[in-house]
Every structure is written in structure tokens, then in C-alpha cells.
Amino acid sequence: MKEGMKVYDGRMPSVWHSLITLGLLIAVMAVGIMVYQLDPHMPMFVGVVVAAIMALILGYKWSAIETMMMDGIYRALQSIIILAIIGILIGIWIDAGVVPAMIYYGLKILSPNIFLIAVVLICSITSLATGTSWGTMGTMGVAMLGIAAGLGVPAPVTAGAILCGAYFGDKMSPLSDTTNLAPAMAGTDVMSHVKFMLLPTAITYGICLVFFGGYGFLFHAGGSADMTEVQVISEGLASSFNLNPLLLLPPVVVIVAVAMKMPAIPGITLGAIVGGVFGLIFQGGDCTLGTLLLVGRDGFVSETGVEAIDSLLTSGGLMNMMSSISLTILAMMFGGIMEGTHQLEVIVNQLMKLAKSPAGLVTLTEATCVLSNVTMPEQYISIVVPGRMYAEEYRKMGLHPVTLSNALEGAGTVTSALIPWNTCGVYIKDTLGLGVAQYGPWAIFNWLMPIVNIILAYLGVTVANSNKVRLIQQKKAQKA
Numbered sequence: 140m141k142e143g144m145k146v147y148d149g150r151m152p153s154v155w156h157s158l159i160t161l162g163l164l165i166a167v168m169a170v171g172i173m174v175y176q177l178d179p180h181m182p183m184f185v186g187v188v189v190a191a192i193m194a195l196i197l198g199y200k201w202s203a204i205e206t207m208m209m210d211g212i213y214r215a216l217q218s219i220i221i222l223a224i225i226g227i228l229i230g231i232w233i234d235a236g237v238v239p240a241m242i243y244y245g246l247k248i249l250s251p252n253i254f255l256i257a258v259v260l261i262c263s264i265t266s267l268a269t270g271t272s273w274g275t276m277g278t279m280g281v282a283m284l285g286i287a288a289g290l291g292v293p294a295p296v297t298a299g300a301i302l303c304g305a306y307f308g309d310k311m312s313p314l315s316d317t318t319n320l321a322p323a324m325a326g327t328d329v330m331s332h333v334k335f336m337l338l339p340t341a342i343t344y345g346i347c348l349v350f351f352g353g354y355g356f357l358f359h360a361g362g363s364a365d366m367t368e369v370q371v372i373s374e375g376l377a378s379s380f381n382l383n384p385l386l387l388l389p390p391v392v393v394i395v396a397v398a399m400k401m402p403a404i405p406g407i408t409l410g411a412i413v414g415g416v417f418g419l420i421f422q423g424g425d426c427t428l429g430t431l432l433l434v435g436r437d438g439f440v441s442e443t444g445v446e447a448i449d450s451l452l453t454s455g456g457l458m459n460m461m462s463s464i465s466l467t468i469l470a471m472m473f474g475g476i477m478e479g480t481h482q483l484e485v486i487v488n489q490l491m492k493l494a495k496s497p498a499g500l501v502t503l504t505e506a507t508c509v510l511s512n513v514t515m516p517e518q519y520i521s522i523v524v525p526g527r528m529y530a531e532e533y534r535k536m537g538l539h540p541v542t543l544s545n546a547l548e549g550a551g552t553v554t555s556a557l558i559p560w561n562t563c564g565v566y567i568k569d570t571l572g573l574g575v576a577q578y579g580p581w582a583i584f585n586w587l588m589p590i591v592n593i594i595l596a597y598l599g600v601t602v603a604n605s606n607k608v609r610l611i612q613q614k615k616a617q618k619a
Contacts, residue, residue, distance in 0.1 A: 152482050154485050156197065157482040160186075160477070168182045168520060183469040186473050204476060211471035211478070214471060215323040215468070215470075215471045221407065222316065224407050226459055227435040227456070227457050228407055229269070229270065233434065233455055234422070234426050235414045235415060235419075241390070243377065246261060258301060261304065262300070262308070263303075269308075270309070273563075274450070274451050279447075282369060295573060295578045298578035302567070303351070306584055310549075313403070316460075316463040318332070318333065320467060320523070324527060324530065325526055325530060336545050347583050371445060376443075386421060396409055439453065466519055484531070494532075500536060501542065505549065505550035508521045508522070509521075511551065516564075517555075518563055529543060537604055542603045549601075554589060557582065557585055559574060
């Protein structure tokens with residue numbers, strides 16, 4: 140029983156009760172996403188209804204079920220607030236020229252001699268700056284494929300480099316919805332989550348850079364390509380914004396704030412304020428206090444006339460983040476009922492027979508994330524369901540929640556691109572024109588990340604003991 144969890148009147152469910160609830164959720168998700176191409180929100184709501192009905196069957200009163208849902212939402216409130224502020228920050232950073240500057244200077248590193256490494260780095264910068272792998276693949280990814288054709292670099296290999304950068308940024312950017320969703324499900328904060336992911340992600344990313352660098356050197360050194368598309372993007376950014384290297388400072392402010400142990404909410408808010416001030420300084424009449432307030436609410440609408448730029452920079456805003464916020468609320472309603480009625484507990488008790496150690500639990504978590512991506516083909520749900528399933532077991536083993544959030548992000552986020560019928564796999568095929576069978580072997584970051592996490596878990600690197608973390612934090616606080 141989780142500390143502080145309320146005890147309600149109702150009988151203990153059997154495994155079959157729980158399997159029926161999860162089975163119906165899987166069925167509704169699969170039909171809604173694969174057949175009707177719906178977003179996961181309404182299928183998730185149907186799952187909440189199914190879980191509530193099962194709770195009534197088990198003898199729980201409606202007042203208790205309602206409280207379970209509220210308790211579930213309350214556990215995610217910090218992440219919900221952060222998501223809202225991030226929406227505001229993205230809108231402000233685009234209007235202020237911060238995100239355009241990151242992309243513009245990132246494109247400067249593009250060189251035919253190091254093409255594949257440059258693809259990884261440019262897509263990483265873009266995804267880190269925007270918090271979206273989809274937006275990166277749909278803009279920079281498409282541009283890189285065009286250049287690859289001129290160089291004679293195979294499209295599947297280029298797509299693998301694109302995915303490496305796009306998913307690295309999506310996984311590590313505090314602006315990404317999945318990067319906020321994983322710690323919300325695990326019960327930790329986003330900055331602790333990002334810091335704990337640094338080592339395993341850096342190892343995987345480094346392997347990818349070495350591979351793509353070696354491949355490019357061996358097979359495509361000395362080539363030349365038509366850089367017209369990149370030039371169009373660069374010129375479009377330069378003509379629409381007053382770009383200056385100093386505009387790269389607001390992201391540095393956020394990084395420094397994190398390094399100095401500032402909590403996520405004030406740290407991200409500080410980044411938004413600094414970005415806004417820089418926008419007023421560098422963008423002149425195109426960026427005013429009024430426009431900053433407007434884009435903070437509704438997001439930035441890019442009208443440069445360059446499709447790739449407009450598609451990428453029409454983003455941000457509090458209202459545009461409501462989709463992720465509402466999904467988080469629905470997911471936590473479902474999780475609250477499943478936890479309060481012990482429906483997750485009885486399934487986990489059976490699965491835990493396969494995991495006798497912390498490393499075994501990490502392995503089981505990642506396997507569940509992959510299975511979720513297969514059966515409930517949506518990236519967000521592969522984080523939500525396993526996260527709520529195993530959170531209590533991590534606590535029982537004395538593991539810090541970052542151990543769970545790292546496992547969720549290291550498998551749920553990245554493997555979604557490797558499932559042809561997953562929303563991510565479908566999007567990539569529609570956007571890049573390549574199927575999983577073509578780009579999958581080259582999407583090294585996506586299939587290697589879970590393996591690295593598991594290996595490091597057995598070595599004790601990606602397993603954090605709660606008491607040890609607490610002692611380290613206390614010592615640091617005393618020194619400070």
C-alpha cells in the first residue's frame with residue numbers, strides 16, 4: 140500500500156477483473172487510433188469509464204471513485220503546471236527569435252563532408268529547441284533527405300540519422316511533453332528526470348555519432364550536394380528575425396538555473412522572461428509586450444512564406460499545450476481508479492514474479508513499454524500505463540522515482556517509431572516516405588536506447604536508491 144493512499148470500501152479484484160479493464164482499454168485504443176485515426180484522448184476517456192464501471196462492480200461507491208480520480212490528477216499537478224508554462228515559453232522564444240536563432244546557427248554546421256553527423260546534430264538542436272520530434276522530422280528531416288539525394292547517401296541511412304537527432308531532443312528537452320509526462324507518472328520532477336537520463340542517453344548518442352560519422356567517412360567522403368533548400372531556410376529565418384548569437388543565452392539561463400538547483404517552475408519561467416526581454420531588445424517593433432502576451436497564450440504563427448519554416452515555427456502557446464494537459468488529466472484519472480481499486484496491483488503482483496531485482500524491474504518496465512507501443516499504438520500511453528503500473532513496486536524496492544521515469548522514457552518514447560502501426564511509425568512513413576522495414580535498422584538510437592538502459596541497470600548505473608539520493612542531496616545542501 141502506497142504511503143498516504145486512502146483505503147476505500149470495496150472487494151479485492153481478481154486478475155480477470157484487471158485484465159478485462161486493461162483489455163478493453165487496449166481494444167478501444169487500437170480501434171480508435173488505427174481504424175479511425177483519432178488522437179488518444181477519447182479512447183483514454185472510454186478507458187476511464189470502463190475502469191469506473193469495474194470499480195462499481197467491485198463494490199466501490201461513486202464518491203470513492205471520484206476521490207480516486209482527483210487523487211490521481213493531484214499527483215500530476217506539478218507536471219501540468221510545467222506543461223502550461225512550457226507552452227508559454229515556446230511561444231515567447233519563437234517570437235523573440237530565440238528558437239529561430241538556435242535553428243539558424245545549427246544549420247551553419249551542415250557540411251557535405253560530415254553530412255550524417257551534421258544531420259544528427261541539426262535535428263538534435265531543432266528538437267531540443269522545439270521539444271517535438273514530429274516537427275523536427277517534418278521540417279529539417281524532409282530538408283535533409285533532399286540533400287542526401289544530391290549526395291548519393293541512401294535515404295534509409297539518412298532517416299536513421301534524422302530519427303537519432305529528433306528523438307534525442309524529444310527525450311532530453313524539458314520542453315517536450317513526453318519528458319514531462321514520464322516524471323509525472325513516476326512521481327518525480329522534470330529536472331531530476333532529465334539529469335538522471337544524461338549518462339545513458341549520452342552513451343547511446345555517442346555510439347550513434349561514431350557510427351554515422353564512420354559510415355559517412357567510409358562511403359560518402361568528399362561528396363558535394365545542392366544546399367539550396369538549407370540556404371532557403373537560413374535566408375528565410377534571417378529575413379524574418381533579427382538574429383544575433385546573444386539570442387542563444389535564454390536556453391543557457393535555463394540550463395544554469397537547473398545546475399544551480401532552481402526548481403523547474405521558476406527556472407522555466409525565468410527562461411521565458413529572459414527570452415521576452417531579449418526579444419524586445421533584438422526584434423524591435425515586431426516583438427512588443429503585447430505580442431509576447433499574445434503568443435504566450437495562443438502560440439506563434441509563422442508567415443515567412445517558406446513552408447518548412449512556417450510548419451516548424453507555428454507552435455507554442457498555453458492553449459496549444461492544452462491537448463497534452465488534457466491527456467495527462469485523463470490518464471491520471473484512469474491511473475487513480477486503477478490504483479485505488481488495486482486493479483494494477485494484482486496484475487503487477489503476477490508480473491513481479493519475473494523481476495526479482497531492481498535491474499529485473501527496469502527490464503520488465505521497458506518490456507511493458509514496448510508491448511504497450513505494440514498493443515495501444517500511441518507513444519503517450521506507453522508511458523502512462525506502465526508508469527502507473529510499476530510506481531508502487533519501485534517504491535517497495537527503495538528505488539528513487541527517477542529510475543522508473545528513465546525506464547519509461549528510454550523505452551516508451553523511442554520505440555514508438557519502430558512499430559509500423561504506432562502513430563509515430565505512421566507519421567514517419569507519411570512524412571519521410573519510408574517504412575519501418577527501411578529505416579528501422581538504421582534508427583540506432585531508438586532500438587539501442589532500451590538495451591543500454593538495461594545493461595546499465597544490471598551494472599547499477601541507472602538504478603537509484605532513494606535513501607542514497609536523499610543522503611547525497613542532504614550533503615550538497617549542507618555544503619551550500
